[in-house]
Amino acid sequence: MPRNPTTITAAAGEHFVAALLAAKGYTVALTRGGTPGTDLLVANRSGTKTISIQVKTSNWARREYKKKKENNHYEWPIPWGCDQIDNENYWYAFVDLRSWPDGEDFPEVFFVPSSTVASQVRYEKENKWSRSFFEIREGEVQKYREERGLIQRILGPPNG
DSSP, rough: OOOOOOOHHHHHHHHHHHHHHTTOOEEEEOOOTTOOOOEEEEEEETOOEEEEEEEESOOOOHHHHHHHHHHHHHEEETTTGGGGGGOTTTEEEEEETTTTTTSSSOOOEEEEEEHHHHHHHHHGGGGOSOOOOEEEGGGGGHHHHTHHHHHHHHHHHOOO
């Protein structure tokens, strides 16, 4: 399968998350291109509570190890400085397209608070890599997978 340009992959993830949250009853606005750090603004219907979401999308985020299955995880590159953002109203949505739509699997979405990303981001300066990464380990998958409860904790019910 030919790889999508990164802008198409990013747009696919942003629109997918926007549709997912809108279908659950939240008001969702996609920000204009070039808005640093925020891809989606999400509010309850009354507009009294709002969160910002940065969407990170990968065509294939899953990393599997045949010999050491305990090392299986999902991984996304993220921009430098994510360890400095710790705000209850700032979230990340990590999307794994998993070669969809060509594959049979539906994209996976993981909602993660910025405080978690800030505390767990992995920098690779010692390896002279030019990026930082966020990983979701096998045992954390259910905690973050499309977890409406995490978003509801801040926004309340969609029509609240």
